[in-house]
Amino acid sequence: MDDDPSLFLLTDFLAASYPTIQTIVRGAFAQKGQNKNRKITLFQYINDKKISVPFEDEHFYLRGSVEYANPQLTVEEVQGIIATRLLAACANYYFEHDLHIPTKEDTQKISEALKKPPQGYIVPFLLNTDDVELDRYSMNPLRQSILDSGQSAIPAANATTEGLKIDADYAKKYSGSLISKKETELITETLNSNNTSYLDFVDSVKYHQLSELSAFFNIDLSLYSLRMPLSTLKAEDKTGLLHYIISQSNHDYTSVEQAYTCMGRSMNKRTTLLTVPHSKKGYGSKRAARGKLHFENNKFHDATITYKTTPLYPNDIDPQDIAVAVCEDKFSIAGEKFSEYSFSETASSPQFFLYSLASPEDAAIWHGVGAVGSSQLLQSYTNARNACQTDHFIKDLTQKYNLNLGVPLQFNLSPEGLWSHPTHHNIDASIGSIENLSDLTHRGIKLEYLSNFK
Numbered sequence: 001m002d003d004d005p006s007l008f009l010l011t012d013f014l015a016a017s018y019p020t021i022q023t024i025v026r027g028a029f030a031q032k033g034q035n036k037n038r039k040i041t042l043f044q045y046i047n048d049k050k051i052s053v054p055f056e057d058e059h060f061y062l063r064g065s066v067e068y069a070n071p072q073l074t075v076e077e078v079q080g081i082i083a084t085r086l087l088a089a090c091a092n093y094y095f096e097h098d099l100h101i102p103t104k105e106d107t108q109k110i111s112e113a114l115k116k117p118p119q120g121y122i123v124p125f126l127l128n129t130d131d132v133e134l135d136r137y138s139m140n141p142l143r144q145s146i147l148d149s150g151q152s153a154i155p156a157a158n159a160t161t162e163g164l165k166i167d168a169d170y171a172k173k174y175s176g177s178l179i180s181k182k183e184t185e186l187i188t189e190t191l192n193s194n195n196t197s198y199l200d201f202v203d204s205v206k207y208h209q210l211s212e213l214s215a216f217f218n219i220d221l222s223l224y225s226l227r228m229p230l231s232t233l234k235a236e237d238k239t240g241l242l243h244y245i246i247s248q249s250n251h252d253y254t255s256v257e258q259a260y261t262c263m264g265r266s267m268n269k270r271t272t273l274l275t276v277p278h279s280k281k282g283y284g285s286k287r288a289a290r291g292k293l294h295f296e297n298n299k300f301h302d303a304t305i306t307y308k309t310t311p312l313y314p315n316d317i318d319p320q321d322i323a324v325a326v327c328e329d330k331f332s333i334a335g336e337k338f339s340e341y342s343f344s345e346t347a348s349s350p351q352f353f354l355y356s357l358a359s360p361e362d363a364a365i366w367h368g369v370g371a372v373g374s375s376q377l378l379q380s381y382t383n384a385r386n387a388c389q390t391d392h393f394i395k396d397l398t399q400k401y402n403l404n405l406g407v408p409l410q411f412n413l414s415p416e417g418l419w420s421h422p423t424h425h426n427i428d429a430s431i432g433s434i435e436n437l438s439d440l441t442h443r444g445i446k447l448e449y450l451s452n453f454k
Contacts, residue, residue, distance in 0.1 A: 005441045006218035007111050012444035013086045014102045020411055020447040022099055024091045024363055027409045028060040028122055031362060035059075037402050040360045042125050042224035045207035050200065053224055059123045062088050063361035063408070064223065066126045068156035068198070069136035071190075071205045072183045072430040075440065076367055078213065079419040081221055083445050084124045084365050087411065089113050092120030114219045125224040127359055130157040130199055130231050131349040133285050135323040138315040139428050141179045141187065143167045143323060153307065153325035155284040155349060157230035159198035161191050177317050177424045180432035183209075199227060209431060216437055229355035233343040241358045241401045243341050246275050246350055248394045250338035253298045258393045262353060262383040264376070270294075273303060275341075275350040277333050283307045284349055285325040300335030316426035353380040357388065357397070363409035368418050368427075369450065378450070382407050410450040417446040 014021075040055045064084035066077055093110045094100075118124055134146045134156055142164045146152050149163040166184050175181065190205050203225070210221045233242050249259045257267050259274050273291035278284040288310040294301045307327040314322045337346045369375050385407045387393035397403045421429035422439045434440060 004111070004218050005216065005438070006114050007107070008441060009082065009217070009219075009445060010086065010090075010111050010114065011107055013446075014090065014107060016444060017087075017447040018102065020087060020449050021090045021094060023449045024062070024087060024122070024409055024411075025094045025099055027363065028091065028095055031060060031404070031406075032058070032121075035402075035404055038360065038404075042226050044222055044224050045203060046222070048204060048208065050203070055123065058121075060121055060362045061360045062091075062122055062124045063359060063364040064124065064126045065365075065367075066128050066206065066225070067132050067136070068128060068130055068202050069132045069134065070140045071187050071202045072141065072179060072432065073206050073209045073213075074139075074427070075419045075421065075429045075431055075434065076427040077206075078431050079413060079440070079445060080365060080367055081126065081210070081223060082217065082219065083413055083447055084126070084223065085114065085118070085219055085221060086445060087365065087447060088118060088120070088122050088124035091122045095121055117220050118223065123224065125226055125360075127356075127361070128199075128203070128225050128227045129229075129352075130227045131155045131229055131284065131286070133287065133312060133323075133325055134159055134198070135312065136287075137313050137428060138321055138323040139174075139178050140323070141166050141170050141174075141184060143170050147324075147326060150282075150326075152323070153283045153285040153288050153309075153327035155230055155278070156198055156202070157227070157234070158278075158282065158284065160196045161198055161201045162196055164191060164198075174315075174317060176433050177421060177426065177429055178315060178433065179430050183430055183432040199231070213431065213437075217441070226359070228359060229350050230347075232355075232358065233347075236343065238340075238342050241403075242350070242355060243343065244397075244400065245354055245357055245394055246348070247339055247341040249274050249354055250300060250335075250341070252300055252339065253295045255393070256293065256295075256300065258387065259354070259384075262387055262393065263351075263380045264383075272351075273305070274354060275338065275348040277303070277305055277331075278347040278349070279305075279307055279327070279329040279331065281327070281329050283325075283327040283329060284347070285310070285327065286349055286351075287312055288325040288327050294335075300339055302332050302334050303338070304330070304332045306330045316428045317424060352377060353384045356381055357384060357394070357403070357405075361408045362404070363411065365411045365413065365447070366450070367413050368415045369412045378410065382410075411447045412450050414446040414448050417443065419443060
């Protein structure tokens, strides 16, 4: 195992997760030919430089995920990235060689493919959610400077690195559990570069770590990435796909009611904003925003939004040490600003079940649904896709934007197999705090197919 961790992980993965490989290969075959006109542009970092990668040919996209709520890679993120890479490599191999019981020759050939950049019909990528707070899970080693710079309640996509620095108290308290000395040095070095974009800073740190992890695991882990939703909205005009999704879902009482049905919610109180408007003060924390929708007959009249200082989420080491989104503001926005949406006029953060409709994913990997992952979020995501297919919600997406509205195949990192810190047992441990990565490798990776979300 220590000679070639990739071979150990792959052998274990083929034994424990072969049914998921069968499912995605059959799904890819069934879908081939349906997305010939789809053009997707992703990015990756090569030698610390961000490179755009256009995909002009037909492909089947497998989505993993990473967030911008912390610059250091966590154990959970790394396991998800490796699982995405393993599933894609195995699926591409059997897509080309037909499904059959794995042999030693298969294992050797897939192992060699894992050492090279991803290739094939099935493209693995990471959806990087850029609307989160900078310290959403109370595990950002920049915490105090995030507060001091007034950025605790603004979306990561709008943040800058100016004034940010390692919180010495945080680094001391969580050394060896949420952060390591080597990681604080990498973060500080990256902060000192000339680029002030917070998103670029986080991606640079994580891709640097992925490069080092690739060497240990003997797997090329530098996957492609896509930033959503705010980076996508900023790049669109009013005719863009995400703009259309926001406009149509907020068109009137009926459309909002349909969205609420997808979420399994009642229209009695109407306090859930389908897209959360940002304050003129820059605030955009979904957690800190309170809303109320008002209608006159069927017309969407307006929404009132209140931002209040709000605790975020605890880390796994100290449940009492909770980061705070500091904000105070109140305003209202006319309904037509939602139903005829323009991000340049009314910046906002749409709910995941809406903006994920614009993700190119044909399959997705979730983390521990049933334990730490939200089955309710996945159900809303599934309901929205099914409703759009039958034109009960957001009509004409296929005709206007050539979308495949089938529910993507849903895979899950098995809850009982989630990686965690060998001593502290937290899944949010930084990867640098793991003294011996073999402690993680020997646990293997098991994926399951969530057949009930179709």
